[in-house]
Amino acid sequence: MVRAIEPGADGTVGVTVTLTTAGCPIRGHFQSAVREAVMGLEGVRAVNVSFDVMDEAQKAALRQTLGRSELPQGALAAVQNVVCVGSGKGGVGKSTLTVNLAAALAAEGKRVGVLDADVWGYSIPRMLGLGAERPLVSAERKIIPLRAGEISVISIGFFVEEDAAVVWRGPMLHKALKQFLEDVEWGALDFLLIDLPPGTGDVSMTLAQLLPQATFVIVTTPQPAAQRVARRSAEMAHKVSLEIAGVIENMAGFVTPSGERYAIFGEGGGQELADELDVPLLARVPLTMALREQSDAGLPLVAQNPDDPAAQAIRLAARGLIALAPPQRLIEHEPAGFELPMVR
Numbered sequence: 001m002v003r004a005i006e007p008g009a010d011g012t013v014g015v016t017v018t019l020t021t022a023g024c025p026i027r028g029h030f031q032s033a034v035r036e037a038v039m040g041l042e043g044v045r046a047v048n049v050s051f052d053v054m055d056e057a058q059k060a061a062l063r064q065t066l067g068r069s070e071l072p073q074g075a076l077a078a079v080q081n082v083v084c085v086g087s088g089k090g091g092v093g094k095s096t097l098t099v100n101l102a103a104a105l106a107a108e109g110k111r112v113g114v115l116d117a118d119v120w121g122y123s124i125p126r127m128l129g130l131g132a133e134r135p136l137v138s139a140e141r142k143i144i145p146l147r148a149g150e151i152s153v154i155s156i157g158f159f160v161e162e163d164a165a166v167v168w169r170g171p172m173l174h175k176a177l178k179q180f181l182e183d184v185e186w187g188a189l190d191f192l193l194i195d196l197p198p199g200t201g202d203v204s205m206t207l208a209q210l211l212p213q214a215t216f217v218i219v220t221t222p223q224p225a226a227q228r229v230a231r232r233s234a235e236m237a238h239k240v241s242l243e244i245a246g247v248i249e250n251m252a253g254f255v256t257p258s259g260e261r262y263a264i265f266g267e268g269g270g271q272e273l274a275d276e277l278d279v280p281l282l283a284r285v286p287l288t289m290a291l292r293e294q295s296d297a298g299l300p301l302v303a304q305n306p307d308d309p310a311a312q313a314i315r316l317a318a319r320g321l322i323a324l325a326p327p328q329r330l331i332e333h334e335p336a337g338f339e340l341p342m343v344r
């Protein structure tokens with residue numbers, strides 16, 4: 001949005017553009033497009049483009065102007081932070097990281113839910129060891145999420161026949177996701193992680209409409225081609241005004257048992273993307289056999305083997321998410337676990 005245009009006497013024009021987030025991935029595009037457009041006008045000799053960022057009230061007004069249908073009052077009222085995990089393409093480890101981030105957040109004492117919105121490739125139930133069990137419905141007609149250890153889980157996979165090819169069209173998908181947010185008894189959560197389908201399609205748009213307060217974590221592999229694809233999902237997040245919390249680079253090198261390191265998928269793409277978006281690189285998660293094996297076995301690696309290098313990196317990312325969460329969104333609650341005997 002253009003905040004101000006100030007023409008000067010000497011043919012210099014100042015233009016202030018308002019961004020929805022400070023880490024806007026297409027800031028550079030605005031800079032050049034505005035300059036080019038204004039320079040094309042008669043009498044203009046120079047253009048100064050500057051930026052500022054909308055406050056919460058301005059963002060709310062914009063959402064209203066765009067006619068966004070938000071969830072009814074009260075739905076997700078007890079969910080403090082909603083984090084969408086997205087990627088430009090499939091197979092980069094988005095679901096693996098979602099379940100392990102959830103387990104890592106739970107290990108930090110946070111109350112966590114996972115919504116598997118990867119409608120075309122739902123793999124969360126398998127990765128969390130949830131088989132044929134189906135969610136129950138409460139007397140208040142709310143869907144009760146399944147539990148995988150401490151984690152509350154809802155997946156589209158719970159509601160369709162196994163291996164059924166479901167063709168989700170826009171309106172149907174919108175309705176299903178709205179229901180998962182509105183009609184599921186999520187209860188009080190510190191974090192709801194949403195595993196998005198790869199790419200920049202319908203699901204992300206729907207969620208952005210329903211959850212304007214959500215933040216976005218982008219998963220990429222280290223090679224430049226993957227980073228370019230990941231950037232597209234960042235651009236989409238920006239278009240729908242979702243704030244990008246950070247980048248996680250997955251499959252960042254492999255270390256053999258004898259200590260040799262191979263950068264199988266290249267090097268540095270995660271950091272480059274994070275720099276470009278001006279957001280933190282939350283972690284560089286190496287390739288480890290244990291991460292793949294534990295995903296297949298349905299038990300998150302971070303809970304089973306927290307010392308594995310991939311598990312350590314994911315725990316670091318989880319701590320980053322906790323640090324980035326606005327303080328007012330973290331409700332104090334009783335820590336789970338044992339009381340340590342105190343030495344007096």
Ligand code: ADP
Pocket residue numbers: 087089090091092093094095096097121123250251252285286287288289291292293295296310
């Ligand atoms: P996506 O959700 O992006 O499609 P998945 O999470 O399903 O990707 O991961 C694809 C495959 O790669 C899975 O078999 C998973 O176990 C494996 N995988 C993901 N990340 C790693 C890693 N860092 N080390 C080893 N295997 C990994």
